[in-house]
Amino acid sequence: MAARTREKDLTAAQVKELTNALVTKRDELLDALKSRRSNSAKQETQRGTGDEADQASEDAETALETRLMDRDAKLLREVERALDKVKNNTYGLCEGTEEPIGYARLKLRPWTRYSVTYKEELEREQKRQGEG
Structure with missing residues (x-):
């Protein structure tokens, strides 16, 4: 069967409209990841300066x-995949x-x-496999 096009x-x-939403989401995710990496680096340099309770709290925050x-990062990959589909004219399928x-x-x-419909079918199949 020939692939259909989004048009x-x-x-x-x-x-x-949807492409603009994807670009906005991509930018938000990139900013969030940059901020989290920066915070993670700061936490790493301050690590080990407190007692055991502080250390446990820091470990939980790091996790x-x-x-x-x-x-x-996973969502960013999905957003970028969708943007690639827009370029390839297969978005929306x-x-x-x-x-x-x-x-x-x-x-x-x-x-x-x-x-x-297909997502529900996948979930039913996963559930059946989990029961078997």
């Missing part, structure tokens, strides 16, 4: 910052079915890779 499903204005950086994702879903989550 059949999204208007040019919708693509532009939280690491999880947040990992989450932001479900990666599982090549069917349109739908403007309403893309508006809520412009970096989404799957339609609601």
Whole structure:
């Protein structure tokens, strides 16, 4: 089956709006990651100056910052993937079915890779595999 193009499903204005949202999100994530890395570096230089309770608190903060950086980095990859799809003229198509994702879903989550129907199917399959 030949890959469909986004023009059949999204208007040019919708693509532009969603692209702008993706660029804004990318910039926010880049700023957040830069800030977290800077804070992490500052914490590392101040490490070990307190008692055991302070050290435990610092360790918990470091673990939280690491999880947040990992989450932001993962989301940044998804946003960049979506921006690549805009360039490749495949934005707005479900990666599982090549069917349109739908403007309403893309508006809520412009970096989404799957339609609601396909995502639910994936989740059911994962649940079945987890039970088996």
